[in-house]
Amino acid sequence: MKKYSQMTEAELRTEVGQLKEKARKAEQLGILNEFAVYERKAILASSFLLNPDDFEVGGIYRIEGDPGTFFKIDYLKGVYAWGYRLGGNTREEAIPIAMLTPPEEMY
The missing domain is CATH 1.10.287.880 (Hypothetical protein YfhH domain)
Structure with a gap:
């Protein structure tokens, strides 16, 4: 494998x-x-099918599967975006970049 x-x-x-x-x-x-x-x-x-360079550090993205939740990227490591959910818990977490969508693409 x-x-x-x-x-x-x-x-x-x-x-x-x-x-x-x-x-x-x-x-x-x-x-x-x-x-x-x-x-x-x-x-x-x-x-792994996406290019991490297409995601901006400091950018705010929607989390697919979690309507109304936004995620701010602090840094990228491989295919994971590390940052925080806005308006929620202040705990840092990692989210696979395939779960992130720019806000303008969700409308």
Whole structure:
């Protein structure tokens, strides 16, 4: 098994598709913990398809799957954006970049 960082774009796209299919099946069977694991893996694999340079330090982004929540990036490390949720907890956290969407793209 290759690491996501070692996969080609085609391999990553195939992996994302397979993980989403496994997540769909787990959800249909009512195995929610397995569904959550496959969903999270698909998001992480999708992050490797994006260019971290497209995300701005200091930029504010919406978090997909969490309507009305904004995230400010303090720094990037690999495919993770480190920062804080605005208007909420002041605890620093890391979010895969595939979960972040510029606010103007959400309308």
